[in-house]
Amino acid sequence: MNDINQFDVCIIGAGVAGGVLAAYLGKHGLRVAVVEKSLAEQERMIGELLQPGGVIKLHELGLEHLLDELDAQQIEGYGLFMQGDNFKITYPVYKGKTITGKGLRNGKFVQRIRQQILDMPGVTVIEGTVKELQESNRRVTGVKYLAKGSEEEQHISAGLTVVCDGMFSAFRGQLSGAEKKVSSYFLGMILKDCNLPYKNHGHVIVAKPSPCLIYPISSSETRILIDFPGNEAPRKSVELTTYLTEIIAPQLPLQIQPSFMIAIAEGKFKVMPNHLIPAKPFRKTGVAMIGDSLNMRHPLTGGGMTAAFSDILNLGKRLLAIENFADTGPIDEAVQKFYASRHKQNATINILADALYGVMQNEDLKTACYDYLKSGGKHALEPIAILSAISRDEQLLLRHFFAVAFYGVGGIIKPFPTRTKVGRSYKMLKAAVDIVQPLVMNEHPGLFTRSVFRMAGVVF
Template identity: 45%
Template sequence: MADHILIAYIFASVIGFILLYAFIVLKNARKVFPVTNTAKTISIDGHCRSEDNDADVIIVGAGVAGAALAHTLGKDGRRVRVIERDLTEPDRIVGELLQPGGYLKLMELGLEDCVEDIDAQKVFGYALFKDGKNTRLSYPLENFHADVAGRSFHNGRFIQRMREKASTLPNVQLEQGTVSSLLEENGIIKGVMYKSKTGEVMKAYAPLTIVCDGCFSNLRGSLCTPQVEVPSCFVGLILENCQLPYENHGHVVLADPSPILFYRISSTEIRCLVDVPGQKVPSVSNGDLSKYLKTVVAPQIPPELQDAFIATVDKGNMRTMPNRSMPAAPHPTPGALLMGDAFNMRHPLTGGGMTVALSDIAVLRNLLMPLRDLNDSYTLCKYLESFYTLRKPVASTINTLAGALYKVFSASPDEAREEMREACFDYLSLGGVFSNGPVSLLSGLNPRPLTLVVHFFAVAVYGVGRLLLPFPSLKRMWIGARLISLLDKHIGI
């Protein structure tokens, strides 16, 4: 009987919250995100390309965003010039998991074959582990083509495949060079200055310059307000000769102090990412990091992986990387645009970065498709302001979810936060609508901010119900009130 009352209370609360949230959104929508249809003010056949321009579009950087964008615009007939600092295969410990929503965008852009012939692994969901318990969460893929799933792979192999595909287009030119600055004239970006592979200082011109030079961008400062936070660092390891408890699934261990991730990146290798809160990890040189991994981390991971984990640590095969988070805060600038991690970053816990980047590319491609001429910089800049509005459903959902889940999945001495953590695990373990909704958000298959808010609210109400049943106490009521207040900190309600 108590369960029926609790469920009824949850749904009544959710419905009330939906109505309140919808009212607030509708009230502020025009004020916050004005949409102006200025497409008709951009000439599609009135201007000729300037003879001074080397291309229609210059792309700075050929990572996931830059390479995918080069192929996409090149396929649409644009003359594209890509300048990348290093065209050899990248070697990173993140950017190795593409969610199903990202794979759908890859298909939309005609790049799905870039996950072929790189020993990529299909991913069908997640497995969560906490205090000896575990639960499996499957992606809701029933209504999609059989090939639609997540993909995990070596990041560098994926990028090289996209670079190779982009370079097969005759109107796409990839060259190695280091861009030092944007060329600006009367407030308009005209192109870039860069140093070629041979050390020669050169200039390249185009009506539109798109900066995709990643999280270490030295150009973003003039195009946005960079507010980069580093909530934690990853320690990356590759485990060999072992099996995951649930093959073809990502594994998330809700450990103390923060999550540990496992997922297969090839038929023989499993990536492990250990999250360490703060901006520094224990020292590698004096053995503190190795000791931390073996004494604090190893006992918390699934038993099937412990021997391989410790063996990898003993070999010293560890790499570290700070996790960055940066909201999208652009300065609309005539002649230039930011994309990818140079523009917007979120905690990589949920593996949503590539999904956001590919979705942004699809939005931009659709906006640019009807425009033959890009030379009217001020009008084009005004027109592309709609890009920031159109990207929000996907980007804001994935960004908010990444930050919120990192906070919820991390251990805390705060009783309310610990209750939220336990409630989230148990809520997802209920299965059915309780897991399908959140997993559809995580996977990028259902990028709806309101759905995100509803499920976080439901988790909070579920947690309060657990505290108050069967007999409430003043302490439990106080913890419950604080648990509800955490919604504002986690998702901004």
């Protein structure tokens, strides 16, 4: 290890995933290089609500302090709103303690993570753009990059290269067989001094045609995300302003409407695509992916950062057990075991996100879901335990998912069944199976789950 360009681990990207991975490995004495395109603070509307399960993972990584000094807001649960009705659900207690989520400014959070790694003696942070993975004998041995402001290509060699270059990853194509699907777009705005109906709660507006999310991200700012289904991005236009004013605004709680109208008038919109990218990494040695480069789900449930932190703990612990990064065998074994086991932590996060989004696109399922959660007790507490990523129990998630569909059948056929009502119920159950089956299949299901879905496929 005399080469100054030789490291144990090289990380591409110092966003949420790459930065936290570097902080974890650096804290434990590994020699880490991080190449990040731009170290300047970004105004981003992604990754602004960290679920309690993500806070717990940061704690397990020994990095919970990264959430300090951000003016982050405690998130205690969710308020749900539909057609003039509303109720709230509080996050469950974890090991006897109340763990709140955090609403935060993503740009500020990323800068705090970066400051931490810049201060670590074992971590070298380079502002530059990785152009290529460096390979030798079909093994990735590091990266080739251009430092900011330089035209001269430089290299870094490492036992393991971890690709954390986010949703528009330039390397996913060579490292994964996953197909990228855009489910919808979020249009985001910041509401100033907005008086939320449920203080310190996320707000889900079960609106028509698609949901809106609202949560505080600092003591004076509240994020609103408005979903636009389909794969066409909304564009700034008179039609868009009319849509927001006449269709969306009236569906928002009354006390949010004034700050929403001001935000529309200011016109500071941001638009982001919402992707579904299952994790399907190829077996390539010397390299791993973490974060959005590897796996994405709909952001409706705010699970992305929690999934990334779960992966960092999984892979990170395995890497810390390696004695010598010149020895490739243990590195490859660590990456393989990481890929083989990661779905146990992330299946519920991934399935719930796109299943809930699918439910929100179906009028009968949407109503069933709202009524089911509103009925309270276990119907509310267990699903919110999964949403918060405090519980990662896939069977529990599937039980509640189908319980919602059958609850909906009960609602439709009451007070007595007719042919039309039975037909509508069948359609709704089929829709539920169609929504969840491909999502479950992406997550390495066990034999039992696979058999159940095969049977469901025969019935529907």
